[in-house]
Amino acid sequence: MHSYHTLVVLVENKPGVLARVAGLFARRGFNIHSLAVAPTEDERISRITIVADTESAPVEQIVKQLDKLINVVRIDELAPRDSVEQELLMASVQASVGERSKVLELCQIFSAKVLDTGTQEMMVRLAGSPAKLDDFEQLLRPLGISAIQRTGRVALPRLDHGSSGASLRSVS
Amino acid sequence: MGINGGQALIRALEREGVEVLFGLPGGAILPVYDPLIDSPIRHVLVRHEQGAGHMAEGFAHATGRVGVAMVTSGPAATNIVTPLCDAYMDSVPMVCITGQVPSTAIGTDAFQECDTVGITRSVTKHNELVTRAEDIPMAIRQAFYIATTGRPGPVLVDIPKDIVDPANPRSAMDWYWPTDAEVEASLPGYKPSTQGDPVRIREAAELINRSVKPVIYAGGGILKARAAEALRALAELCDLPVVTTLMARGAFPDDHPLCLGMPGMHGNYTAITAMQEADLLIALGSRFDDRVTGRLDGFAPSAKIIHVDIDPAELGKVRRPDVAIVGDCRSVIEDLLSALQALGGSAAQPDRSAWKQQLSGWREKFPLTYENLEAGEGHVKPQFVLERLRSLTPSDTIVASGVGQHQMWTSQYWKFNHPYTWVNSGGLGTMGFSIPAAIGAKVGRPDRMVWAIDGDGCFQMTAQELVTASAERIPIKVAILNNAYLGMVRQWQEMFYDERYSEVYLSPDLPDYVKWAEAMGCAAMRVESTDEVDAAIEKANGINDRPVVIEFRTDAREKVFPMVPAGKGNSEVMVDPSQQAELARIRALGL
Numbered sequence: 001m002h003s004y005h006t007l008v009v010l011v012e013n014k015p016g017v018l019a020r021v022a023g024l025f026a027r028r029g030f031n032i033h034s035l036a037v038a039p040t041e042d043e044r045i046s047r048i049t050i051v052a053d054t055e056s057a058p059v060e061q062i063v064k065q066l067d068k069l070i071n072v073v074r075i076d077e078l079a080p081r082d083s084v085e086q087e088l089l090m091a092s093v094q095a096s097v098g099e100r101s102k103v104l105e106l107c108q109i110f111s112a113k114v115l116d117t118g119t120q121e122m123m124v125r126l127a128g129s130p131a132k133l134d135d136f137e138q139l140l141r142p143l144g145i146s147a148i149q150r151t152g153r154v155a156l157p158r159l160d161h162g163s164s165g166a167s168l169r170s171v172s
Numbered sequence: 173m174g175i176n177g178g179q180a181l182i183r184a185l186e187r188e189g190v191e192v193l194f195g196l197p198g199g200a201i202l203p204v205y206d207p208l209i210d211s212p213i214r215h216v217l218v219r220h221e222q223g224a225g226h227m228a229e230g231f232a233h234a235t236g237r238v239g240v241a242m243v244t245s246g247p248a249a250t251n252i253v254t255p256l257c258d259a260y261m262d263s264v265p266m267v268c269i270t271g272q273v274p275s276t277a278i279g280t281d282a283f284q285e286c287d288t289v290g291i292t293r294s295v296t297k298h299n300e301l302v303t304r305a306e307d308i309p310m311a312i313r314q315a316f317y318i319a320t321t322g323r324p325g326p327v328l329v330d331i332p333k334d335i336v337d338p339a340n341p342r343s344a345m346d347w348y349w350p351t352d353a354e355v356e357a358s359l360p361g362y363k364p365s366t367q368g369d370p371v372r373i374r375e376a377a378e379l380i381n382r383s384v385k386p387v388i389y390a391g392g393g394i395l396k397a398r399a400a401e402a403l404r405a406l407a408e409l410c411d412l413p414v415v416t417t418l419m420a421r422g423a424f425p426d427d428h429p430l431c432l433g434m435p436g437m438h439g440n441y442t443a444i445t446a447m448q449e450a451d452l453l454i455a456l457g458s459r460f461d462d463r464v465t466g467r468l469d470g471f472a473p474s475a476k477i478i479h480v481d482i483d484p485a486e487l488g489k490v491r492r493p494d495v496a497i498v499g500d501c502r503s504v505i506e507d508l509l510s511a512l513q514a515l516g517g518s519a520a521q522p523d524r525s526a527w528k529q530q531l532s533g534w535r536e537k538f539p540l541t542y543e544n545l546e547a548g549e550g551h552v553k554p555q556f557v558l559e560r561l562r563s564l565t566p567s568d569t570i571v572a573s574g575v576g577q578h579q580m581w582t583s584q585y586w587k588f589n590h591p592y593t594w595v596n597s598g599g600l601g602t603m604g605f606s607i608p609a610a611i612g613a614k615v616g617r618p619d620r621m622v623w624a625i626d627g628d629g630c631f632q633m634t635a636q637e638l639v640t641a642s643a644e645r646i647p648i649k650v651a652i653l654n655n656a657y658l659g660m661v662r663q664w665q666e667m668f669y670d671e672r673y674s675e676v677y678l679s680p681d682l683p684d685y686v687k688w689a690e691a692m693g694c695a696a697m698r699v700e701s702t703d704e705v706d707a708a709i710e711k712a713n714g715i716n717d718r719p720v721v722i723e724f725r726t727d728a729r730e731k732v733f734p735m736v737p738a739g740k741g742n743s744e745v746m747v748d749p750s751q752q753a754e755l756a757r758i759r760a761l762g763l
Contacts, residue, residue, distance in 0.1 A: 016289065020293060061485065064485035064489075065485050067484070067485075070297075070361055072361045074361075
């Protein structure tokens, strides 16, 4: 069983910074489970959401090595229960004219959307928690998936509901 | 004021206080070499770009200032990758400027193009491709700031030709010089912390005051932090024995009664065993390198650990510390001294006489030793050469070494009593380091005698830089310990591969080292017997108008002892064959 940690890494929005981060993981033998990159509300800063495999290295060492990169501005470690994680899945599924209802039924249950319909296939999309996407993918599989693409998760700290303490641990 | 990027680069280097550049020009960097003619900066023209990098390192080791190398694009950049990696491993402050093909040609597989920033990313503390002429002054300021602060290291600045070429309008810019505040603001993710946490420092002081078997494990960080005096004050205040790692030789005087010498794979028995038996290791600027710890699960099993390092990632990377302190060694040691004094200073130290007695017993029983020969008998012993060199040269002589047996013997037999007198490649283990590093050290410290101790294998890797030394009148001295073998590899094959010698023989007289050295403008001598050693060294010491090379024909069977075999724990250290019986007896008694 792998154990994963989600790291939200704020970096300077400059050429080559993603290569520095990815290169660091490769060089130190740390494994990346998934990765998502996008600019933030501040155009000088990008947010990299990394799901790191903490079997390959202790998360503390991964964070400290990341923090040594000059272009890394801030690192936050998100524990799953303290964050909201979302991912997007697109899949093309075998569905001839008579079998479309099976796909539509699953889409209805999961609130997935049909993006395109062809003579033999349907293309569907689902956004949600990684676990929900896993379930959806599992159930689509017997129908025959011809192509599938998942984005890797993005995450933000859970908002304050006025109950417990801090939702996010700053580690740098 | 209107200026071009090439002029701005040279002016920026002048403003950073650079007095010497080690380099070699070529196509892409040509426009920067033109304004260099009008600059007071000295340029040392190397014969291979690897030499430029190691010279910059040697300069930095000897002076504590940034070493600067400048080379062209493509093959020149790839040739300097080894020194960058070497400097990265040993935390050497270095700035490397590389030429790059013009911006418009980047990515087209242009002549002499390579992805320098991509290739050097994992062997530099930071690197940057500058894309606009007006960014050059800031890029240079950032490079020097990053190279010298926090954990020092190499920084590379890659400069496309078009932004420095006066014939190209893209090189036109207005000169400006960023302030310290602007430099810091331009690096929002870089904030090295130098002050140790006072709570942790007090905890460390309390641990020291409770320890009955302490050892200070001093690493290269002591030298980087200019903390040798503070270290000595700490050792003397609390009467703490000190081991100095390969990177810290000279950080604490070898002739000091508290000095136990070098630990590790080829450390001396007392230093290795003291660490094994200690109840407290005070690690100062050291990183629990595998060559020091041996097999990790058997390393210093009963020791609590105080670990001080400026790089937070070193704390807990290898061994979990009981007290971890992020900070500059000098500042932390000084604060630790105050904390110890507040807790009673030397009067508060427990009785450690049993520990002291144990240490002196080991020292007496297992000193460094080798089989000494009568004059004229057999080949010269390499250890003897080093003992004589040490005796016949000034106490503050700077010694640089290559990598292998000769390096270990130099570290063992050279008695270091001054910081910044030992220049070697510890982390990367770069054969061929010594000659260019010695040249760089001599350029930085022309007032000092500088000896390079080299092996015959190493010498053949970078000897051409003696041409540089001759041409530039940099009178270093070189001792080649010629045993006709890749000696350390031979030692491993003898000990661990049933004496099956595979591709380690080099020949004693091919090349002819004396003729080769003379051809490169050096004075040269060959020493074949013990009774010629002193006269040759004395003659070499008297030659100051050019480099001098002495080839010592040494005993190829000689091995480096003590030795902790790779993969074994430090408690399984092997001592000199003449001491093995006594060690076996003591081990049998469980002492």
